[in-house]
Amino acid sequence: MKRPLLPLLAFQIAGILIASRFLLPDALMPAALAVVLLFLLAFRIRRRNRAATWTVGAGMAVTAAILMQAALHGAPSPDAVSRFAGPDPVTVQGTVCEHPQRTPDRTDLTVCAAQALRKENWEPAAGKVLLSLKDPAPRGYVYGDHLRFRARLRVPSSFHNPGGFDAERHLRLQGILARASLKDPSAVVLIRKGAGNPFRAKLESFREGLKQFIYAHASTPEREVIQSVILGDAKEIPENVSENFNRTGTSHIIAISGFNIGIIAAFFFFLFRAALSRSETVLLAFPVRPLAMALAVVPVLAFTLIAGAGMSVLRAAIMVLAFMAALLIGRERDLYNVLALAAMLILAVSPGSLFDVSFQLSFVAVVSLLFVTPRLALWIPRPDPAKGSPVSRRFRGVLYQAALFVAVTLAAMLGTLPLVAFHFNRVSLIAMAANLLMVPILGLLAIPLCTLLILAYIFSDGLAAVLTSAAALLVKVSLTLLSSLASLPWASIYVPTPDFLQMAAFYVLLVASVLSLEVLAERRGQGQRDASGQREGPHNRSLAPFAWIAGACVLFLVLQGSYHLLTDRRAGTLRVTAIDVGQGSATLLRLPHGSRILVDGGGAQGVSRFDTGKQVLAPYLWHERILRIDVVVLSHPHPDHMGGIPFILENFRVREFWTTAETASSPEFLPVRRLLDARGIVLRTVSDASEATTLDGVRIEFLHPPPLIRERATEEPDYGDANDSSLVLRLVIDKVGVLIPGDISGRVEEELVRSGRDISAAVMLAPHHGARSSGTLPFLQSIAPKVVIASAGRDNLFGHPHPALIERCRTVGAAVYRTDRSGAVTVTTDGRNIGVETFLKETLPAGRAP
Structure with missing residues (x-):
């Protein structure tokens, strides 16, 4: 099998979907896994490799279902803090076990409960409580703070409507068993500090110090954007600025994702390669390209830790590291398998990531880049390095790279369009133009600069201050452009939620259209000759099947939309x-x-x-x-x-x-x-x-x-x-x-x-x-x-x-x-x-x- 990991990934996803949809009997899952292992053993003994491969897939589906069901429906601990939920306030004592999430008007603390006071008796409590404090808080709580607070605990719940976000499942997958909120943050008592993991505490202290340094050397909203790119605290960005990113379809730039970490990896790869190429000793002793790629892994891992090493950051890092490993061992021609391997690793660690928007967008964007971009590039003429003056050759080279950048942006946008419409019900009509402007400034320039800022903060406050000012300048220019684009009345539109059939039809249409472009490009190149004067190989693929499929998809989308309209009326x-x-x-x-x-x-x-x-x-x-x-x-x-x-x-x-x-x-x-x-x-x-x-x-x-019914009095009316x-x-x-x-x-x-x-x-x-x-x-x-x-x-x-x-x-x-x-x-x-x-x-x- 050319790409064996793709069907295995499909089995894994199927197992997760089944477990998330149906509550399976606990006894069924181990029994099913045992049967699968017996079949696998039998097939291996009889050397039926294809059957064994499919059996491995079935085993992965069962294993994924077991992990997902444990995350969603696992039996709670007898001491679960959720047992204290009810109409009466409860005193809870526990430790802040995650990085606090701050917004302009509140702070969310994830508290790992240790005990709770009920009827004048302290009882053991286990599990996480999401505690929301209304800002301004009297003190800045950090990871490792041991707290005591009194509040009414609530079991997490969702608004149960078609199309609604399942907040209950989202919190359950994070291990949060109860929620609480306090209008008066002074009701929280700090008992002691440093109660968490020492390494994590030092890392959080470094993150907080870096954040305060950025806030001291840049003004709002530039400082919030910079720390979002470095530390991942996007919630602190002012709401109007976040809305501008949303309206222009550029939110991915300020969220720590595969895009950001990929830029960091590329930046350090080229930096290390340029430095190593200057040494004759290194050139003679080592292959520079693999060595530079291996060295670039170090800053990627360091950035992952500094960014908080949350699940979204880890997902992005795993995906980028998998691609780096493929390039390191010379498997760059098998990137679909590499992508499948990265997805399998992520889903094995966190099955619930399948339902995370960032996971879906990241992987679909990469698949689209791998599939669509090379076929769009067939329509971009390559500059002939032997023709023209050096200036004209350089100019044509720049135009070619710019055209490739447009193709990459278009491929990513087309691939993620249905998911963006499904999750956000919003489509930016200027996303193409906005990304062409913002990615070079905020992505290719500001992100590497922010990474260097982290290094400078460790060794030199003066250099770090200069880099912060430079990054703030780039961000300010970006936000000015962004504000102008977002102010256009037609910058973005809200759209109805597409259903599964509509999304599937769109992707089939996209694949058929791209393959049609490939066939047309091949036909266009039939009359061309190669360097030896021979005709390039014949291209006999027919355009008709792809055209018929694309037309059928368009017809389906039109008919389905008309059907819904007529049904409503x-x-x-x-x-x-x-x-x-x-x-x-x-x-x-x-x-x-x-x-x-x-x-x-x-x-x-x-x-x-x-x-x-x-x-x-x-x-x-x-x-x-x-x-x-x-x-x-x-x-x-x-x-x-x-x-x-x-x-x-x-x-x-x-x-x-x-x-x-x-x-x-x-x-x-x-x-x-x-x-x-x-x-x-x-x-x-x-x-x-x-x-x-x-x-x-x-x-x-x-x-x-x-x-x-009455004349309104001057005083406040009765409720x-x-x-x-x-x-x-x-x-x-x-x-x-x-x-x-x-x-x-x-x-x-x-x-x-x-x-x-x-x-x-x-x-x-x-x-x-x-x-x-x-x-x-x-x-x-x-x-x-x-x-x-x-x-x-x-x-x-x-x-x-x-x-x-x-x-x-x-x-x-x-x-x-x-x-x-x-x-x-x-x-x-x-x-x-x-x-x-x-x-x-x-x-x-x-x-x-x-």
């Missing part, structure tokens, strides 16, 4: 989805002919830099192929309903915005009002006096509040008043009604019952997330719901939905669904039948409308 049903936004509320209404209404946007009070709209709502909408929303509705201006709306207004096509006059006149609404004016979105204030609206055959009624001024909507399609009551209390419910208006509804969102004081029995009896959905956060402090409300719902014959336990809940109705589907369960049996 001809659904003929009303779909109501209570999106899991934690302790908040956001409901998407998809009407029979394709119109969409978003009622509230979720959000959380007191969570810094967490944008529910960007990180929860938008990924769900993109997954559902939604870029346009006809109406956004805000029931009342509390953060758990309004927090995610600004991002939606900024980045989706919104036609109208509905809310109450009370909300529109509140100071909390001012930022939203500015966005509406800037985006040209129509603002409509509604009340119970507003006429009902019909959209796509669905009647939308406004049941509450009155036109102006409950805003709840009771919530906009209450009732949607009707044929015989089925849907009630969305906001956060109203029992007092308003009583008013609605006495109003005499028809408030019946087969589907209802629980008022105020299922609070005990809402959902009174007379209200429920007047509505007669069959389905009640409570939008609440997991283990929330308010106890929503309250058991008393759940019992009242059952009394009137309603089935209760909860986003904290079932994730996103979708109700589909054609006006007669009702179906309920939850994200964390199979489709539930359909009910019959009254």
